[in-house]
Amino acid sequence: MMKRKLIELGQGSMVVSIPSKFVKKNNLVKGQEIEIEEVAPSQLLIKANPMQTTPLKKAIISIKNKDEFMQRLIHRKYTDGYDEITINFEDKEVLELIEKAIDLLIGYDIIELGENRCIIRSLSSENENEFENVLRRLFLLIVNTCEESFKSISNKEYNRLDVLTRFGATTNKYTFFCERLLKKGVILKEHNSFELYTLVWTLEQIADNFNYIWKSLINSSNTLPNTLINRYNSLIILLRNFYELFYTRTKKKIYDQKQAHNEFFKFNIDPKTIEEAKIFGLMDAIADKLFHLSAFILPKEEK
Numbered sequence: 430m431m432k433r434k435l436i437e438l439g440q441g442s443m444v445v446s447i448p449s450k451f452v453k454k455n456n457l458v459k460g461q462e463i464e465i466e467e468v469a470p471s472q473l474l475i476k477a478n479p480m481q482t483t484p485l486k487k488a489i490i491s492i493k494n495k496d497e498f499m500q501r502l503i504h505r506k507y508t509d510g511y512d513e514i515t516i517n518f519e520d521k522e523v524l525e526l527i528e529k530a531i532d533l534l535i536g537y538d539i540i541e542l543g544e545n546r547c548i549i550r551s552l553s554s555e556n557e558n559e560f561e562n563v564l565r566r567l568f569l570l571i572v573n574t575c576e577e578s579f580k581s582i583s584n585k586e587y588n589r590l591d592v593l594t595r596f597g598a599t600t601n602k603y604t605f606f607c608e609r610l611l612k613k614g615v616i617l618k619e620h621n622s623f624e625l626y627t628l629v630w631t632l633e634q635i636a637d638n639f640n641y642i643w644k645s646l647i648n649s650s651n652t653l654p655n656t657l658i659n660r661y662n663s664l665i666i667l668l669r670n671f672y673e674l675f676y677t678r679t680k681k682k683i684y685d686q687k688q689a690h691n692e693f694f695k696f697n698i699d700p701k702t703i704e705e706a707k708i709f710g711l712m713d714a715i716a717d718k719l720f721h722l723s724a725f726i727l728p729k730e731e732k
Contacts, residue, residue: 447475452552485512485550494520500530503549507534508605510612514549533598535563535606560610561617564629565676567603570596571636572672578643579665585652590643600636604629619678624725628675631718635668638715642708649704657705660696664712667693671719680728690720 435443447457455477457463464476488511492498506514516527527547531537536553553559574596581589607629616622642661646653653661667689674682693716700706 451477486510487513487515489515489517491517492523493518495522495526498523498526500526500533503527503530504534504605507537508608508612510609512551515546516549517546519545533602533605535602555610555613555615557615557617560607560615563603563606564617564625567600567607567629567632568672568675570599570603571632571639572669575639575665575668578639579662582646582653582661583658587643587646587649587652590647594640594643594647597636597640600633604633619729627725628722631722635715635718638711638718642711645704645708645711651702651704653705653708654701656696656698657700657708660693660698660709660712663689663693663696664715667716667719671723674723674726678726678729683723683726683728686723690716690723 431448433445435445447463451457457477466474466476488506490502490506492502503514503516516523518524518527524542524547527549528539531539531549536551536555537549538552539547540550540552541548574593578590578593581587581593608626611622611626611629614622616625667686670682670686670689674686698709700709
């Protein structure tokens with residue numbers, strides 16, 4: 430038996446919160462309908478009305494101890510679209526590693542915990558709107574963080590880049606979620622699943638490449654020459670243009686992206702050190718990825 434306080438909502442209506450244990454056990458999500466039946470003058474019966482029309486996709490993983498644990502075991506099940514994972518373990522220290530692994534997985538939560546096992550289930554809504562929201566967040570996180578990095582690089586304040594290198598965990602979280610929904614058949618209008626999967630995967634690679642540049646500068650005792658700094662700025666412009674191109678898909682944006690790409694490769698620089706050569710190569714790799722991603726996009730009026 431548990432008690433809940435009534436909350437007034439409008440004129441003559443009252444609402445009451447549903448216990449989180451009941452929500453998790455019945456896989457309830459925001460906006461879902463439940464059934465309420467008056468079984469006696471002073472009694473109401475609440476019934477879950479599952480939205481799921483198909484059986485949950487379930488998996489079982491067995492891990493003896495923390496030495497056998499690998500995050501990818503859980504992450505792969507997540508991106509493959511599994512709704513529920515039962516993990517059996519012998520060493521209780523494995524549980525802490527499991528909790529850390531699902532921190533990167535949007536919607537995954539432990540709904541049941543025993544002495545030698547736990548059950549993880551997806552509790553989030555997974556639809557086109559959620560995919561679009563998270564994809565845009567992924568885009569903006571990368572674009573805004575990279576634009577912020579230019580301020581530090583142009584001022585040769587490389588120590589400030591250390592904070593930015595930590596954005597990798599969040600980009601991974603957004604990437605995993607997008608990949609999961611694509612595997613479950615969620616796509617955006619005017620794009621097919623192959624294009625979107627390629628986009629999400631490549632954006633993560635671009636984020637990693639920028640991270641490598643920042644870490645190289647943090648660990649370097651030298652400063653970048655102005656020619657390379659200008660080339661880096663040109664690369665950031667290319668990245669911003671691609672983001673705008675993806676969401677507007679106009680002929681003008683396609684032309685702007687082509688011009689930005691040509692402008693970037695005008696910087697014909699001869700690196701003086703191994704570090705400069707490494708950064709130069711990473712810039713080229715990012716620009717090439719953006720060029721190939723742009724090839725998927727046609728203007729709206731020609732589709």
